Amino acid sequence: VITITLALLLIPLALGTFSSLIFGWQWFIGPPTRLYSLFLLLAVITSSIKLFQYLRRRAPPSPPQPPGQWALFGLAFAFAGYWMLQHGKLFPQGGWDAWSIWNLHARFLYRGAAGSWRELFDGALFWSHNDYPLLLPALVDGFWIIAGTDAQFIPRILALVFAILAIAIVSTATSTFSRDQRGCLAGLILLATPSFLRYSSSQMADIPLATYILTAVVCLQFATLWPQLRLAMLVLAGLASGFAAWTKNEGLLFVLAVFLTHAAALAFISTRRRCLRDLVKISLGLAPILALILGFKAFLAPAGDIPLNGAAIERMTHIERYLQTAAAFATNAMYFGDVLAVGATNPGLLMALYLILYRSPSKSLMVTSLVRLLLPGLVLAGYFMVYIITPHPLQAHLATSLDRLLIQLWPASVFILATAPVAMSPERTTASTLSSQLVNAARKMK
Amino acid sequence: MQAALVVSGITLLLRKRSALVGLIMTLAILNLFVFRERVKSGSVAGVALDDRFQELRAALARETHVGYISDDGSPTSGYIGTKNYNVTQYAVAPIVVEPGTTRDVIIGNFEKFDPRRIPGDLVIDQDFGNGLILLRKRPQ
Numbered sequence: 414v415i416t417i418t419l420a421l422l423l424i425p426l427a428l429g430t431f432s433s434l435i436f437g438w439q440w441f442i443g444p445p446t447r448l449y450s451l452f453l454l455l456a457v458i459t460s461s462i463k464l465f466q467y468l469r470r471r472a473p474p475s476p477p478q479p480p481g482q483w484a485l486f487g488l489a490f491a492f493a494g495y496w497m498l499q500h501g502k503l504f505p506q507g508g509w510d511a512w513s514i515w516n517l518h519a520r521f522l523y524r525g526a527a528g529s530w531r532e533l534f535d536g537a538l539f540w541s542h543n544d545y546p547l548l549l550p551a552l553v554d555g556f557w558i559i560a561g562t563d564a565q566f567i568p569r570i571l572a573l574v575f576a577i578l579a580i581a582i583v584s585t586a587t588s589t590f591s592r593d594q595r596g597c598l599a600g601l602i603l604l605a606t607p608s609f610l611r612y613s614s615s616q617m618a619d620i621p622l623a624t625y626i627l628t629a630v631v632c633l634q635f636a637t638l639w640p641q642l643r644l645a646m647l648v649l650a651g652l653a654s655g656f657a658a659w660t661k662n663e664g665l666l667f668v669l670a671v672f673l674t675h676a677a678a679l680a681f682i683s684t685r686r687r688c689l690r691d692l693v694k695i696s697l698g699l700a701p702i703l704a705l706i707l708g709f710k711a712f713l714a715p716a717g718d719i720p721l722n723g724a725a726i727e728r729m730t731h732i733e734r735y736l737q738t739a740a741a742f743a744t745n746a747m748y749f750g751d752v753l754a755v756g757a758t759n760p761g762l763l764m765a766l767y768l769i770l771y772r773s774p775s776k777s778l779m780v781t782s783l784v785r786l787l788l789p790g791l792v793l794a795g796y797f798m799v800y801i802i803t804p805h806p807l808q809a810h811l812a813t814s815l816d817r818l819l820i821q822l823w824p825a826s827v828f829i830l831a832t833a834p835v836a837m838s839p840e841r842t843t844a845s846t847l848s849s850q851l852v853n854a855a856r857k858m859k
Numbered sequence: 860m861q862a863a864l865v866v867s868g869i870t871l872l873l874r875k876r877s878a879l880v881g882l883i884m885t886l887a888i889l890n891l892f893v894f895r896e897r898v899k900s901g902s903v904a905g906v907a908l909d910d911r912f913q914e915l916r917a918a919l920a921r922e923t924h925v926g927y928i929s930d931d932g933s934p935t936s937g938y939i940g941t942k943n944y945n946v947t948q949y950a951v952a953p954i955v956v957e958p959g960t961t962r963d964v965i966i967g968n969f970e971k972f973d974p975r976r977i978p979g980d981l982v983i984d985q986d987f988g989n990g991l992i993l994l995r996k997r998p999q
Binding site: 751 | 876879880882883884886887888889890891892893894895897898899901902906907908923924938939940945948949952953954955956957958
């Protein structure tokens with residue numbers, strides 16, 4: 414399972430690297446030819462294989478697992494994959510956001526490679542959110558260049574790849590932590606989220622973003638679990654966080670939350686110097702992608718549509734906006750995963766049953782897991798405040814985006830919750846000692 | 860009585876480990892079937908780009924910006940937001956489609972095309988059928 418998990422973690426990172434290189438080439442050198450693009454892809458694949466071999470040599474061996482539940486999970490996976498493909502046929506160009514934002518931007522990059530791709534940032538196209546980052550469009554562009562055609566099957570396949578990666582990473586990474594079969598139940602919970610499947614086959618960028626958020630969280634957890642791979646995992650977590658921010662603007666909020674929660678986690682289990690060292694290692698992975706994003710925002714992209722200005726601060730004083738947003742969050746949580754459909758069960762309830770199931774084997778809790786639970790909470794708080802300051806009509810903004818924002822955090826949340834009861838870290842601590850650690854940390858701060 | 864039975868049933872289920880695993884799996888698989896039903900009952904809802912748009916794009920090979928008019932109530936400046944406009948922009952990218960008759964070349968995407976309703980300073984350059992028209996400004 415460890416081998417598969419490591420391989421799965423490297424795939425989204427390889428895709429993100431390829432996308433960034435293609436865009437960087439187009440921006441700084443000129444239109445990438447098919448040969449150059451193929452060369453870049455092969456270079457990324459070769460580097461990923463080398464990295465995989467390095468990680469595999471240092472990762473601990475995993476116990477063999479009986480195939481029983483995994484076979485059932487595989488069947489459910491195949492079933493969902495088939496119906497996702499069928500659903501994709503209903504949207505040949507993707508859902509509204511897919512074609513009017515992501516695939517439109519990819520078309521500018523591919524068809525305008527000689528230079529007119531910069532027209533993407535024309536003021537007339539503000540409605541297509543031309544300030545959005547370009548990981549997904551550049552990735553589609555890269556594969557279009559290699560294929561020699563802007564055929565629609567390429568973004569469709571990439572959308573499915575990201576969804577499959579998210580489900581597979583949740584299940585295998587959870588089992589890597591627990592050293593048992595509970596990962597297939599965790600994966601099944603994600604698989605049983607109808608809106609996750611729907612947004613995947615509609616080619617929404619929220620699913621690649623969700624996959625990068627998940628990858629970063631898993632790498633952070635592995636950094637705690639495997640001291641011998643701490644440096645590599647922290648750098649990879651930084652890289653994945655950077656790719657999250659290069660996929661959608663919400664990813665920048667995630668980067669901030671990663672730094673805050675990682676610092677919080679280390680405050681309880683480590684010295685301040687080590688905390689700083691770890692944050693530097695995360696920054697090493699993040700830096701190149703952050704530089705790309707900053708360059709993109711400074712020299713290419715127009716200003717975003719949700720500015721933090723005087724009017725936004727004035728909106729913060731409207732109490733009814735808080736009530737309206739809180740009500741929408743509550744409603745979306747209640748109907749999360751498209752459970753308005755008859756017969757569907759809220760995936761949150763499935764997660765609760767999972768936590769009841771695994772409550773007894775161990776009274777121990779990983780402090781890092783508990784603190785990392787703050788991560789989706791912090792990002793959600795950030796999303797909440799974005800709704801408070803949005804200049805768009807609030808009700809319409811909530812209605813058209815909130816369920817997608819929740820989906821962005823769902824795979825990482827499933828993984829964090831599924832691994833929370835696991836006690837196998839060298840830095841583990843018991844739940845009973847958690848409170849005393851918090852007290853000690855508070856004393857230190859005094 | 861029924862409520863008591865349900866509560867005792869759930870309590871028993873939660874205590875029995877294998878029953879709880881079975882419950883999670885059953886509910887998850889039911890959710891997958893709900894998704895399947897949703898897909899089966901759905902109809903093609905995305906955008907469909909026909910050959911007319913390919914011909915339009917070929918006719919605009921030299922342009923970087925074009926104007927846009929319609930009879931669907933689209934504004935002639937600012938945000939249009941109609942599906943027809945967005946589809947047109949998607950089809951002709953990387954050419955930028957601006958609202959109104961701002962440019963010498965203008966795309967007309969009409970639901971019911973009526974040549975008499977075209978602004979006086981424009982002439983029809985090409986008709987791609989079904990209301991998709993390429994217009995040009997009359998030479999001064």
